[in-house]
Amino acid sequence: MDPAPDAGFYGPPRLVTHIDEGAINAVGALYEELGVDRGRTLDLMSSWVSHFTVPPEELVVLGMNDDELQANAAATERVVHDLNRTPDLPFDAQSFDHAVCCVSVDYLTRPLEVFAEVAQVLKPGGLFVCTFSNRCFPTKAIRGWLAADDATHVKIVRRYFQLSGGFDPPESDLRTDPYTDGDPLWAVWARTHR
DSSP, X not given: OOOSOHXXXXXXXXXXXXXXXXXXXXXXXXXXXXXXXXXXXXXXXXXXXXXXXXXXXXXXXXXXXXXXXXXXXXXXXXXXXXXXXXXXXXXXXXXXXXXXXXXXXXXOSSHHHHHHHHHHHEEEEEEEEXXXXXXXXXXXXXXXXXXSOHHHHHHHHHHHHHHHSSBOOOEEEEOSOTTSSSOOOEEEEEEBOO
């Protein structure tokens, strides 16, 4: 709904969390379970917190707001970069063990290009993990996301992996208890081809 450049919208720092404590814990538990908390990991569309229970040895955070990235205590490297303006990632091929994108995949306007780039910067067999909830900035989320239900959100992200090339078949899961109050947390992930 808001076609203005993202740099203006994301200019003011927002040092808040966008999901509740239960969903945050689910993100950290998933990262630990899948092992993306080890090695050199890229956190795409990052902010002041990356939701790892224990951060990886090297955590490169890439996001829109330098103040938020500087506040991320887990980060070992910070890169300000607008993926909607330039989906190319400023990293060498096969330079990361894993990549994550937490509660931001719904803002990508060129998702297939970004996913293809992620496949390029990951080592063979590296995981790319996307987590998301039912909350967003509606003016910046893509229109198809806003028109879809939760099950369709999962299908959308699975298709990003399938259509971008470079990934094995994706897996997906609801990581929070559907019978309790709180933010739901879905995850879709896949490995790069070995």
